Amino acid sequence: MFIDTHCHLADPKLADTDAVVEEYLKAGVDTVMTMGCCAQTSEVGFEQSKKYPSVYFASGVHPSDSAGYNNQEKDRVIKIATDKKCVAIGEIGLDYYWKPYDKDTQIKVFIDQIEIANELKLPICVHMRDATQDTLQVLTEHKPMYGGVLHCFSGSVETAKIVLDKGFYISFAGTLTFKNANKALEVGKFVPTDRCLTETDSPFLAPTPYRGTVNSPKNVPIICDFLAKLKGIELTEFAKTVKNNAQTLFPKLKNV
Numbered sequence: 001m002f003i004d005t006h007c008h009l010a011d012p013k014l015a016d017t018d019a020v021v022e023e024y025l026k027a028g029v030d031t032v033m034t035m036g037c038c039a040q041t042s043e044v045g046f047e048q049s050k051k052y053p054s055v056y057f058a059s060g061v062h063p064s065d066s067a068g069y070n071n072q073e074k075d076r077v078i079k080i081a082t083d084k085k086c087v088a089i090g091e092i093g094l095d096y097y098w099k100p101y102d103k104d105t106q107i108k109v110f111i112d113q114i115e116i117a118n119e120l121k122l123p124i125c126v127h128m129r130d131a132t133q134d135t136l137q138v139l140t141e142h143k144p145m146y147g148g149v150l151h152c153f154s155g156s157v158e159t160a161k162i163v164l165d166k167g168f169y170i171s172f173a174g175t176l177t178f179k180n181a182n183k184a185l186e187v188g189k190f191v192p193t194d195r196c197l198t199e200t201d202s203p204f205l206a207p208t209p210y211r212g213t214v215n216s217p218k219n220v221p222i223i224c225d226f227l228a229k230l231k232g233i234e235l236t237e238f239a240k241t242v243k244n245n246a247q248t249l250f251p252k253l254k255n256v
């Protein structure tokens with residue numbers, strides 16, 4: 001009944017994919033979206049989606065990999081994005097946290113992939129870290145026509161309001177459960193239930209009490225439960241709403 005809308009099954013830390021899938025199915029997670037960080041990891045997601053009925057994928061180049069973006073890489077991203085289980089272009093965006101970074105290249109690659117999403121009629125999964133202003137500017141000047149989600153949202157309530165007004169969804173990860181998460185808690189309470197998504201961003205950001213360990217989609221019920229309690233909603237009902245939200249934003253989730 002649970003959905004993980006953002007994870008990295010291509011990561012070597014989750015290399016025993018059979019075991020990872022078995023564990024999350026056992027934990028009640030029936031739908032998982034694995035992200036591309038470059039053409040190669042997007043292609044791994046494509047292969048995994050063929051092997052596992054519960055796995056869907058996004059195709060795209062992460063801002064921290066934008067230096068490797070060229071016509072060949074772009075063609076590979078596009079080629080698999082037309083697949084029936086490719087639900088989005090992602091993850092794409094801007095990251096000024098990991099240094100060194102090249103702002104101009106990141107912005108160019110981000111815009112180019114928004115255009116791909118628009119041409120293919122797909123939503124986008126957005127990574128925004130220490131780059132709020134530039135990200136909002138790109139999203140305003142190059143509007144994703146089929147919507148999108150701000151994943152692992154770390155912004156303020158004010159920023160959340162702006163992206164909600166633009167029609168975006170906001171996705172919550174294990175960071176919400178961390179001890180110092182005051183800002184995230186405020187955002188969690190603020191975002192309307194019908195615009196919330198849940199994710200693990202695994203293998204990163206394992207939620208409390210597993211912080212510091214290898215994260216996996218099996219932990220998404222912990223995040224969903226935490227957010228449901230924060231909002232004072234019964235877990236089953238909230239999980240159902242989150243699944244509906246995901247199916248609204250990512251119509252291909254319903255197509256298979």
Ligand code: NI
Nearest residue numbers: 006035091201
């Ligand atoms: Ni990610």
